[in-house]
Structure formats: structure tokens, C-alpha cells
Amino acid sequence: MISARSIRVRGVVQGVGFRPFVYRLAQEHGLAGWVLNGEEGVAICAEGTERKLTAFIDAIQTQAPPAAVISEIEVQPVEPSGFTGFTIRESERRERPTVRISPDLPVCDPCLQELSDPANPRYQYPYINCTNCGPRYTVILALPYDRPNTTMKPWPLDAYCDAEYHNPANRRFHAQPVACPHCGPHYFLKDAEGATLGDDQAIQRTVELLHQGKIVAIKGLGGYHLACDARNPAAIGAMRERKYRKEKPFAVMVKDLNVARTIIDVSPDIEALLTFAARPIVLAAAKSELPGVAPDNDDLGVMLPYTPLHHLLFAAGAPEVLVMTSANRSSEPIAYDEQDAFDRLAGVADAFLVGERPIARRVDDSVARAGTFGPAILRRSRGYAPGAVANLPIARPLLAVGADLKNSVTLAVDGQAFVSQHIGDLDHYQAFQAFQETIRDLVAMYDVSWDDLLVVHDAHPQYLSTTYSLSLPAAEKHAVQHHRAHVGSVLAERGEWDKRVLGVSFDGTGYGDDGSIWGGEFFAGSVREGFQRVAHLRRASLPGGDAAAQHPVQAAAGFLAQIEGLPDLSAAPFDFPSRYQHALELVHKEVRSFTTTSVGRLFDSAAALLGFTRAITFEGQAAMWLEVLARKSDGAEVYPFPFANGELDFRPLLRAVAADRKHGRKQPEIARAFQRGVAQGLCATIKALCRERQLDTVVLSGGVFQNELLLSDIRDVLSGEPLAIWTNHAVPPNDGGISLGQAALAAFLGEAPPGLPREVPDA
Ligand SMILES: [Zn+2]
Ligand SMILES: [Zn+2]
DSSP states (O other): OOEEEEEEEEEEOSSSSHHHHHHHHHHHTTOEEEEEEETTEEEEEEEEOHHHHHHHHHHHHHSOOTTOEEEEEEEEEEOOOOOOSEEEOOOOOOSSOOOOOOOOBOOOHHHHHHHTOTTSTTTTOTTOOBTTBBOSTTTBOSSSOOGGGBTTTTSOOOHHHHHHHTOTTSTTTTOTTOOOTTTSOOEEEEETTOOEEEHHHHHHHHHHHHHTTOOEEEEOSSSEEEEEETTOHHHHHHHHHHHTOSSSOOEEEESSHHHHHHHBOOOHHHHHHHHSTTOOEEEEEBSSOOTTTSTTOSEEEEEOOOSHHHHHHHHTTOOSEEEEEESSSTTSOOOOSHHHHHHHHBTTBSEEEEESSOOSSOOOOOEEEEETTEEEEEEOOTTTTTOEEEEOSOOSOEEEOOOSSSBOOEEEETTEEEEOOOOBOTTSHHHHHHHHHHHHHHHHHTTOOTTTOEEEEESOTTOHHHHHHHTSOOSEEEEEOHHHHHHHHHHHHHTOSSOOEEEEEEEEEEEOTTSSEEEEEEEEEETTTEEEEEEEEOOEEEETGGGGGTOHHHHHHHHHTTOSSOOOTTSTTTOOOHHHHHHHHHHHHTSSEEEEOOHHHHHHHHHHHTTOOSOOSSTTHHHHHHHHHHHTOOOOOOOOOOEETTEEOOHHHHHHHHHHHHTTOOHHHHHHHHHHHHHHHHHHHHHHHHHHHTOOEEEEESGGGGOHHHHHHHHHHHTTSSOEEEOOSSSOSSGGGHHHHHHHHHHTTTOSOTTOOSEEOOO
């Protein structure tokens, strides 16, 4: 008795070897029918006995290819058509693609074996790949994912590659970027003298240059890296000088896990992150010092090789630990195009290792950490983007443009929320260009019509993302407040639309309902009903507005102006520069002073009192410095940070910091007591508000929660309490997660009952 089934598989199932997998499985089970790539995923029609069909459907789920992510499988009985064999049919294209584009994948083990096998036609070929590995998002120009829609279009397949491409039993069946040295693109090295070397000579020479302490720009999957020997302080010094990057830590790439173990502590959680398909940069405790790589930091950012080229470099004898940092100056976006790289990196790189395959779009390395509450992503980019991270209950397309710092954008199509790669800080011209390109790119790729589109932006009227989105020809536009978006991002990851929670958003800067600068907010509510602000940090002044974020002493002036009886801060041990006095005058005269509840600035103020009196050179630097200091002490003291009448009062906290510093107490002990004070005050507030409002779940999001010591203190203080703590795992807790939260809150706009505003302004 022959039966038939129509099967639809949704999720990341295209460009990951799914059709050949289904084909082989059907052969094994002796089934007839077909498989094809549809606009909604993979469609299968299978005919055979009931027993065989059941086993086949089970195997689809349990034996799927490593890079596939099945989100849904739908099976319906149909009338048998009497097929005689099993075939792979041509892709179908209908109105709007809702397939998920696979993120880029690291080179797989079978390809690595071929890469090092002198008998293989792809021996030492830097562009080796197959359906289980290689580039995806960084080569796709349009959907559906077929070779003419990729940056491999200029390289027609030769007979050898063509045979593999068309053989369903082969690992390269329909591997769109497939190529060999005979028919595909090549690498070459351009040095300062203009000499050019190809392929293995290029790699050999690159290795020599790295050993000589030179800086080489190396083309990767989503852009150029600048590489140098991480154990050569002179090379690192040159890199910092030429790249205008004074202090921000550099990431390193290590030859393999064994080398990783010599420079960082590799726990099972960290090993899982290092070897995860996204191959992110993983932040972990440093074991040995690499001078100049991560100044004033106990952590090191480490990643494993992920392209065939990286493996070839190490196999050819490159230094086992390489600095591999995005090729750009300061916080500009990564260079990804040859001319752009040559122009922007002239004078930075001593040579360029250039591959001919074009990069479709810039995608930086991702950054992750094995956090207190589980894995945390700090920069979500290569290997994760443009994966869908949530399923929103909204049918119409929605574009959320994020915030101006650490920007990402989210496009929801048929409810699937695709979060873009990390774009960067929009006040940099190139990042703002990249932001516009990414929006155009996603909207075009998913064939979204501007006439249907709901655009969501931050409530800050002067954000570039806001003014740009207001210029878009979209059907409808809405603002979502920054800190509600942070809280919403955590709930969106979990698909929790109705769960009422206490949302805590501790952050640097965000535009509040009252026009002041928020960043220490407590909300009660749910995604569906909206969030009401129920408590906040005591208000302080912020002299000079956003400029105060660059100068901890300037932020400190705004907070300390409210505290009586402080010692003379211009004298030792504080030695505040004159900027402090000027800022204090602004506060007292109420000139160019804004109101803030930012916990980020509270950390800056404490850092200033502890000795960080210079300007910062990257966002969050002073708070990171304070955290590192606090880790050096195991003191148990807790400075007071009382909560009353809806306000957390920072005055006793900062008074204690100033007094102990004046009395000569060791800085790490003071930093530790400050951090414990923040955790204790936060937890007391959480307990009081949850009791009062009968809530059992707390959401923590916002840039301040990148502070792992704070998170572990919170966990310790709340252990034993009947409270669930939810944090971000799929998107960053910093502003990189804002676009997802905006999308989630906007998806429910229209749903609030009449008379109940979704965003209740602070009374
Ligand atoms: Zn492979
Ligand atoms: Zn070929």
C-alpha cells in the first residue's frame, strides 16, 4: 500500500545542503517523489509505505545537516501521483521570499582534509567550500540563493566543479560558491613596493612579513582584518599608532584550541562558544599577558580560524597568536572593498593579502561571552546575522532602525524578525552610509514594499536614525522609547508577549518620555500592554549633555553637585582637572545642563573619584576600568545605595567612595564596595517592586549589564528569592539589541485598550 506526504520544512534550510540531504535520505528509504527550494523553505513530496515515510520524516529532523536550523516541519497526507524515482526540482519563486538566509559558516572538516591533501584538486585552495561550509550572507546579492545571485557569478564552473555541483550524491551538490583553482578566484599579495605574488607564494610571503613584525591587511569573509604577531610589542605599538586606536583591546586569532588554552581559561562553556558555527570572538579571562593587546583588562578576546585562508596561514607557519582586528581607523566600519581598503589603509598596512571574490556586504566578527546568566552576545554580526531571532505576531512588514550607537536594524517579514549585522556608531559618516545600505539591502532582498512598511525608530528626535527614518517613504512610522526597547528585546527573544515583568534598564544614554536623559529605569508591564515607568535613579545634572559621556569628571560634576561636604577634588588624591570646575559652574548656573538618570554616568562618576580623570577613548571605557579594578579585591563591604519613594539615591554611594579614597583606602577595595552597593541597591529595589506589584520575573537589559561582576553580584544577592532573572542571549544587552525591542513593541502598537496609553509618561 503506497501513501504520499507533502512536507514543508521551514527555518535555515537553504544553502546548507538540505536538498541533497533529503535526496540521499529518500534514496536510503526507497521513496519516490521530489524536493525543491520554495519561497517558504524546502518543499518535499514523498511516496512509499507508511513505515518508510514515518522513518523518513523522523530522519529529516534527527539527521539534518550541521548548518541547518529547522524551525517548523509541516506534514500533510496527499494522493500518491505514482512517481518512479526521487528528483531534485528547480527552485520556485513566488511573490515574496520569506526563506531565511544562512549566516556564513566556518570551513568544515572534510574540506579542511582536502585542503591539506596534495592529491586533491583543491589542495591549498583558499576558496574551498561545500554545502556544509563557507560564505553565505557575505556572497548573496539577491534571493533565491542561486549562483547567478552571488558574488561568484563572474566565475563559470569548469567540468570538474560542474560535475560535483550537479551530482546529488556529492557534498558540493548545489554548493553555490563552489570553485577550484582552475576555474575560481585567487588570492594575491600586494606589498608596499607594488610587487604582486599569487596563491601559495602570497601566503608564504605573508607569513614571513608577520614574523618580521609587519602589519598585513587580510581579506576575510565580511571585510578586511589587520593582522600582526600578537607576541611582538613593537608590531602592536605600530598598529595602535597607525590605526589611531590607543587603548581599546584587540582581538586575537589563535592557531587552534590548544593554543587558546595557553592564553585564556577555556571552560566547557567557553569551548562551546569558541567552536560554535559563528566562530565569534570570545571574551575570557587571560592567563598570560600579551603586552599591549588588551591594556588595563583581565579579559582577552580570542577566536579560532574560520576560513580556509586562515588555516593555510597557520599551516604555513604564521605566528600562533595573531592580532586580527577589523581593518579600519578608530570606530569607522570595517573596510570590505579593495579600493576602499587600499585608500583607507594606506599607511596602516605594510601589505595587502587580497582575494578576488567580492564581498557582498560588510560583516564584522561577532563578540560573545559565557556570562553569569548564560551565553551573552556583545556584538552580533558574522555567523549570526541575518538569522531570525524572534517570531513576532505581525503580518505586515516592519523595519526597526535601532539606536545611533552600536546600531543594528531589524526587518520583520511575515513576523520573522531578521536582525542585521552590527553596523556601528552612526555619527561616523561611513557607518551612517552602511546603515542606509543595510536598510536598502534588506528591504530589497525580502521584496518588501515601502507602501506596506511600518517603520519604527527611537524616541530621540535628534538621532540620525530617527531623522533618516522619518525621510523614508514608508506607510507608517512610530517611535519607541529607548529603555522600553531594551526590556522588550529580552522578551522578544523568548516570544513572551503577555508575561508581566519588572524590566530594569541600566544604560548609558537614552531619550526619556520627559525629554531628559534616562538610563536607570524600572518598568512594570508586558510587551502587549506596554511598560510603565515605576522607579528610577535619583535625578542628576549632566553638564554639557552628550559631551559628558566622553569625560568622567564632567559627568561626576553633575552627580557630585548634590553632595555636601566633599573633600577638595582638585587636590590629591583626586587631582580632578579644571574641566571639573567648569562643569560644576555649568550645573550651578543651570547653563547647558540636562537632567539625567543614567547609571552609566553614575559608574563614570565613581571611576573619576577612583582616578579615571582623563577622557575616555572608547564607549564604556571608564566603567570597564572600574570593573577590572573591583575584580582585584575580594572585599565584602557594601556601600549604601538606598531606595525610597521610587528613587535609588546615589548620594550615600558616591559620598562613601569619595570619603574612603580621601582616607587612602586601596582603590580596588573601594571599587568592589561600590559595585556591591549598586548590586545590593538594585536588588532591594527589585524585591520591593516585585512584592508590591506581584511580579515573579525580572528582565535586565541595557549597556550597564555588560558588567559581569555586577551580574554575578546580582545573582548572589537574589539567590534564594522566588524570582526568575531574564537577560539577553540572542541580541546584545547594549544598543545592538534596541532594534529587536523596537520591533517587538511596535508589533503590538494598535493593541492597547482605549484610554490606556502604551507608554505612560513619568508623573
Ligand atoms: Zn566544506
Ligand atoms: Zn573548478
